[in-house]
Amino acid sequence: MPLPTIVHLDADAFFVSCELALKPELRGTKCAVGGRERGIISSASYEARACGVYTPMPTQRALKVCPDLILLPHTSGLYGKVSRQMFDLCTTLTPLVQRNSVDEGYLDLGPCGFQAAAEIETRIRALQQRLWDELQLPVSFGIAANKLIAQIASKLRKPRGFVVVPPGQEEEFLAPLPIGKLPGIGAKTEAALTERHGLKLVRDITARNESQLEAIFGAGWREMRATARGEDDRPVETERDDAKSYSQQETFAADIAEFAEIERVAKRMVDELLPKIREDGKRVRTMTVKIRYPDFTQETHGRSLESATDLEAPFYPLVAPLLQAAWKLRRPLRLVSVRFSNVEEAAA
CATH class of the missing domain: 3.30.70.270 (Reverse transcriptase/Diguanylate cyclase domain)
Structure with missing residues (x-):
């Protein structure tokens, strides 16, 4: 067998968990990492999440929904x-x-x-x-x-x-889950699929025939059916990133058409790559976004800051315009990646 x-x-609430290992007395409190110095929440404890704090959320909004939120600075x-x-x-x-x-x-x-x-x-x-x-x-x-x-x-x-x-x-495991549990189906897509097509649970997808699925999902219907059945043959890959750049990419199990969902994924990559850059004692000046369509054609677009940095804040405003510049065709995406280059040593 x-x-x-x-x-x-x-890892659960990773940045917060790292900080709580240093400050165990704060366990069980409403706390979040990020905040005032960068203006955005990078990670929130589950107690804070229960109050409506999420990542990435502007700090001022987080403090409104959770006035007793404890803000923890990033530990370099x-x-x-x-x-x-x-x-x-x-x-x-x-x-x-x-x-x-x-x-x-x-x-x-x-x-x-x-x-x-x-x-x-x-x-x-x-x-x-x-x-x-x-x-x-x-x-x-x-x-x-x-x-x-x-x-x-x-x-x-x-x-x-x-x-x-x-x-x-696999299919039995997925069947009773909400369709939003499938990779690539964000909140807006989930709501639209439920309202327009009555798709609430994963079993509702597998119950549709091929013509119905094609009418709903278009050219990506086969991939969506395979995902709903739990089919996936991707191998575990162990390659390391090029030391002269820092990059991360995500291939979606089902193509994503929502701009907000793609933007959220890209911003999460910014949040995950910059700590590694700081840890390595580096700064970066250029951010490049790559998108790939279901037919494997792809586009990239990049922009450089005037000076290198190891902070997230200068790159957040670049995510949406870079995505818009690269994502010119109104078609769903199979992959998105973020790459930081023009690497410099951080000032002593």
Whole structure:
């Protein structure tokens, strides 16, 4: 019987968790990282999220919805350091580790020789506990036969979630979930699909025939059907970024047509790349956005600041215009990436 050998790990409220490891007395409070010096919330505790604080949210709005919010400044170098420690602990279990971003990635347990699903679950639970014991870092895990299902599973029961989906049960696992749980379906798309087509749960997608799906999703209907069935053959990739630039990309399981959703993903990449740049003692001057259409044609657009920086704030206003300049065709996107280049050493 096949084993669930693909693991997705997702650190819970990563920036906040890193800060709370240094300030444990603040655990259980409404707190957030970011705030006044950059004007935007980078990470919020789950207590703050319950009050309506989200990422990225302007600080002034966050303070209105949560007046007793505790703002924590970014600690220089901390997040990159903890991220490396987290992934280093993962490599003690398997050499196949994909570092998607500063706070999430994939493990492939295929080379580990495990003989039973129970053995895999025991080892991942031990890793989850070790991450807490050594780093005070709460991490959620999803274990499945492919990356799509593992990622969805890891986000279902946060914080400190642990969800295992046995191979062969992918479609059954997805069927009762809201369609918004599928990658690429943002809040606006979910609302439109529900209102116009009666699609509320993932099973509503798989119940439609091919012509109905094509009428709803257009040329991307096959990909959407495959996603709703839990099909995904992407491998875990372990390549590292070019040291002369910092980049991150995301290939969507289903094409995304909403500008706001793409902008949110790109801004999240800014939030995740800049801590690594600061940790490396670098500054960057140029940001380039790349988009890719379903037919694999792609466009890029970049812009340079007058001087290099290691802060997020100067790049936030560039995200929307760069996306607009690159995304000229009114077609959904398969991939978006953000790349920082013109790297300089930070001032001593």
